[in-house]
Amino acid sequence: MKKGFVLVILFVFPIVAYLFFASGVNNFGRLPVLTKSVQDLTHFEGDVSLKDHITVLGFLGNNIDLKKGNAFNLNQKIYKRFGKFKDFQIVMVAPSDQESKVQDLKKELGKLSEIDKWYFTYGSSTEIKRLFNSLGTSLELDPDLGTPYVFIIDKEQNLRGRTDDEDEGVKYGFNTISVAELNNKMEDDVKIILAEYRLALKKNNADRSNK
Template identity: 65%
Template sequence: MKKTFVLVVLFVLPVVIYLFFASGVNNFGKLPILTENVPEISAIDGSVSLEDKITVLGFLGDDTSNKKGIAFNLNQKIYKRFYKFKDFQFVMMVPLGKEQEVEEIKRELGKLVDMQKWNFVFAEENKIRDFFTELKTDRKLDEHLGIPYVFIIDKDRSLRGRKNDEDEGTKYGFDASSVADLNNKMVDDVKIILAEYRLALKKNNADRQK
């Protein structure tokens, strides 16, 4: 009896654990699509595109000095961790006239990491409002055209998030002013969407080789 128990622990239990986690990856390996057909930002700035990119999208507003903490949090907790992945980028919308202030932010962040995948799109007030409205979230821009939340946009220009978040229910974005939200939720969700595309790429490559 004791020998049978030992055999079960050594051989059967690891298999059961593996199957449990394998099924978990299959069931929870995709972030829900919350909004489809997010507008292509290249219509505003031809040098930046959402198509075929995994994008962290944010709205800094015109009070950029008060958004430095948010930019720093994102840079440290998300960007530094993932920017080396192919097709990953940051896009921040900023009102026209704030170019000099943004350059200062870029200089400060650039002391910590390569800024090549940080993109800043400068636009008129109405274009920023219209673009944000098309995200169809439960959030609103403040009077400065900014918001502390950032959003994950996939390669097909769909906004990804959570439908059953334990705190918010439907979770459209992540509070960049909260290190806890970035660490405990956004890091995981970025990992999921990157893994989703890696698995799809491997499957496509395998299918071509058949």
């Protein structure tokens, strides 16, 4: 009897656990849409677009030296894990007069990893504020036009986040100062949205093959 119970634990439980979690991804693994139709980057310098990409969007502001630690955290905890996924990108917005500071930041990031999916784009203070406001969040830009928060934008230019976060309720963005938040929350949410698109792609391919 005891041996039978041990066998059940060793062989049956892992299968049940797998089916449970697989079911969870398919039925519950969708990241809520918080804001539809976030403004694209048409009016910004640089050939960058949110459309048809899974984007982590950030705002560097005028004090880029103070944001280097944030960028390094994001690179180590998010970009290194997801940067090789097709259509994934990190886009950082900066004021037009900060290009030399951005170049310094890019050089330092390049020492840590390949940065071919990091993009930097520049705009006026008016354009930056308009873009940020289009996110429709409860957050605000700092006086220097920056924020430590980054935002997940899907391929249809919708802001994705959490509606039932245990700490904030509605969670619009992720604080790059906090390694724990990047590890424990943002990483999970990026996984979910990537899985969502993979499942949609598999379904489309299956539908085509059945025609």
